[in-house]
Amino acid sequence: MPPEGLKWSVAGQEWAENPRFILPAVWSEFVRMWGACRAGMGGVATWPDAGGLNDQAAWIVDAFARLANIDAALDRAARP
Amino acid sequence: MDPVFTRMAVERFTPPGCPRAYDLAPLTFRERQAFNADMARDGGMYPSRAQLLDAMRRVVRELAPSNAEPVIDIIDAAEADPDGNDRAVQEQISELEFRIAEQPAYANLVAARVHYAGMLPFIAARHALRGWEGPSLPPFVRIRGLVPDAVLELLPHAELRAIGERAAELMRVGPSAEGNSAPPSP
Numbered sequence: 001m002p003p004e005g006l007k008w009s010v011a012g013q014e015w016a017e018n019p020r021f022i023l024p025a026v027w028s029e030f031v032r033m034w035g036a037c038r039a040g041m042g043g044v045a046t047w048p049d050a051g052g053l054n055d056q057a058a059w060i061v062d063a064f065a066r067l068a069n070i071d072a073a074l075d076r077a078a079r080p
Numbered sequence: 081m082d083p084v085f086t087r088m089a090v091e092r093f094t095p096p097g098c099p100r101a102y103d104l105a106p107l108t109f110r111e112r113q114a115f116n117a118d119m120a121r122d123g124g125m126y127p128s129r130a131q132l133l134d135a136m137r138r139v140v141r142e143l144a145p146s147n148a149e150p151v152i153d154i155i156d157a158a159e160a161d162p163d164g165n166d167r168a169v170q171e172q173i174s175e176l177e178f179r180i181a182e183q184p185a186y187a188n189l190v191a192a193r194v195h196y197a198g199m200l201p202f203i204a205a206r207h208a209l210r211g212w213e214g215p216s217l218p219p220f221v222r223i224r225g226l227v228p229d230a231v232l233e234l235l236p237h238a239e240l241r242a243i244g245e246r247a248a249e250l251m252r253v254g255p256s257a258e259g260n261s262a263p264p265s266p
Contacts, residue, residue: 026082033085049087054110057087061109062253 011070034067042068084250090210091250095242100214102243107208107251111225115207115251123199127189133159136176139183151176201244205232208247 008015020028039045044064047056084091090103107115133155140151157166158173180186209227211220218234221227232240 024082030083030085048085049108054113055087055108057084057106058109058112058251059083059106059253060085066253 011074030063031067034064037064038068042072093243093246095239098239100212100217100239102209103211104208104243104247104250105210111207112251115203118203118207119200122203123196124192126196127192129162130159132186132189135186135189136180139180139186200248201241202232203244204247205240205244208250209243
């Protein structure tokens, strides 16, 4: 739990409860998969499926891009 | 339904109350490009709400140039309320839509929307189907990555629609993924 009076913050959204216990576990696994595939500077080091960009499930390409955007926004916000 | 994590994971989809099951692929990036091209070719364009409202303004000015302004105000109010929260405005705009439904400048755009929405499930099924199983179905055929239209037309219409809608969901980030950042309580 966060300290008294504070909330969980995920991508700018505040949660009263730990989202890990509320969201279906499959989404945590998805974010973990993105973490395993990502490279620096918002890029992708490796894709989940064999082949290149064109060979990936299309929604995964979109979802990875969204996660990279959220991560970049958090990075910008955290930069002094 | 859980998301598929790989293009190799074909989903077995059963339309509600249906004894038949259909295998749907999530479509790869390349396959979705081909789907989008087919949509542009066979489904045409999906006019935006702004285009519809502009057409309404044109029709109103043409039909009633002397007293168009109060009606234009209703259209402006509807444009300012895209989520339909203002019930009074929505009722007024619905009545206006009904009154101008047969005016070609407006009707052509509505027809384009209906055509696009009608073609989408059909074209999505053409690209995403990988097989099927159940009574009263023809043998599954896929030629150069596509299920031929002549075969698709043998499927029950309501099922084809459900299959196509599910296939379209599988190729995009769905509401279950987008909405998962909404906090359940403040």
